[in-house]
Amino acid sequence: MRIHPENCYTKVMLIEVKNLRKTYDKVEAVRGVGFEVKKGEVFGILGPNGAGKTTTLEMMEGLKSIDHGSAKINGVDVARDPYKVKEMIGVQLQSSSFFENLNLVELLKLFADLYNTSTQPLSLLEEVDLREKARSQVKQLSGGQKQRFSIATALVNDPVALFLDEPTTGLDPQARRNLWELVRHIQSKGKTIILTTHYMDEAEYLCDRVAIMDEGKIVALDTPSRLIEALLKRGFAPKKHVELATLEDVFIDLTGKELRD
């Protein structure tokens, strides 16, 4: 079901980012970032904390002003028409929080109203496996459930592109894998997904292409397998022999894939 980038060069560019720059109090957080995202792919932005991933994303989402450069989504310039862009995209913020004292259905309806659209809250909740939590409040959800609900709110407007900022940070292995499956499921429905992460296994598993950022710049951009290939060609040899399984595989094998929330 995965769309391999090799097969989709003919696909339309959905997102075009050119030479983005952002400066806070004389500190350049983003220094000339540019990339393109094709329709239907999962594009990952990797990098250590403070690399400028979130700032880059927030400029593309119209949440932060763009100091220099441009970002176009589906042909619409974010700086020129942020509201039009916001209508087309779905966003999960890094630490999403919602109004208190409203249940999940009420929140989804509220978000649908904000997009001037209508939604079927229950089927949306079904999609993120939260159907039975329909009448709960966000504060009663576990970490993984919160993230899944946050993705549900980002889907109310049936967006062309979904932005996920560190969707699995702080989740246990089961919840993490569960969220990966959700991301793949959403991709299979034809959505384009841009996500940031600092987990390499996550990027390797989910992303068709990744951009590695450091100190506000993209230092590499390609498919995960080609990036690894290139590294090996440069003469890199792992210190230890490659394990055939990781400790996480052991953990999952022993505790199962079942969600614990």
Place this chain on the structure above:
Amino acid sequence: MQRQWRSLRALTRASIKMYFRNRTAVFFTLFIPLFLIAVFGLLSNGSGGNITIDVTNYSHNQASQQFIQQLKSVKAFKVEQVSESEAADKLGRGKTDLQVIISSNFGATDPATHRIIPSAVKTYYNAGQPQNGQTASLVISELLDGFNVQLTHTSQPLTVQEAGIKTNNQNEIDFLLPGVIGFSVMQLGIFSVAFAFVSYKSTGALRRLQVTPTHPLNFLIGQSIARLIIGFLQVAILLGVGIRFFHVHMLGNIGIFLGIETFGVIMFLMFGFAVAGWAKDENQAAPISQLITFPMIFLSGVFFPTTGLPAWLHRIVAYLPLTYLVDSARRVANEGATLWQVRGDLLGMTVWTLVVLLIAVRVFKWE
């Protein structure tokens, strides 16, 4: 345009729902004022405010009995007959306002001359709290004047003609209700907005709204409309309880009263938004909200008239926003004032609203 309208309605509805599901907010804006009204309403129905007088009578003649009867007939007096030592003890402990001693020759006549023997009624009052005692003492000397006229069969050239006039008896609860309602309006405007908004800001709920195509102002306007509706209901409930259960007299137009209080909600909303817009989190919002509201609770005539304050302070507190609100509402309720008659207060509230709105716009930060 249509979309903005729809999201405004949705945000307003959500704000109202969230408010009524927030037990703390409902407790502070509705139950605390109701509790205050109930307490003061019950207190003012009791026999509070009487002047207590202890009388020691050494005379036991008809004249002294008659005098004591007259004392008892004064409505503001609570008269008890006790021994001199007990009376002195009670006065010393502040249990009575005035001690009265009638000497044994009170109203007696000299058997030789058939003239009345001069005799003094002694009164003692607590010098530490002289108001009640001195007042009572004056009334007693008035009563004695009357006796003198009777006994000597002379006429006094100058007298006072008294007549009780039936009025809409203003009692303490009549004074208090507009104060408590104004207080609750202030709490609603400042606290409910400052805390709700700041928590949305610090948790990131507000940021989440900013990645939707709704205009951020819709959120502020929705919150304001929700508070106006809640404030209106709150004032109506408090006023209704006051009138129905504590027999508060409403001399003015109820519509004008509600209108003034609603204007009060708008004015204090501006304070709420200024605090919420400036503060980063609850730790900043809480003390600044307290700093604004706390002095006004005591200086704006909520629970007692400001006329007792030193003149210089009295002049200053007249300009406080809560003073304008409470004064105008009280004049409508207690004196039947019209809008035109309270225009000074309304002007004051308008100025506060505009000035604080400007400050709010200046200091406002979305995150």
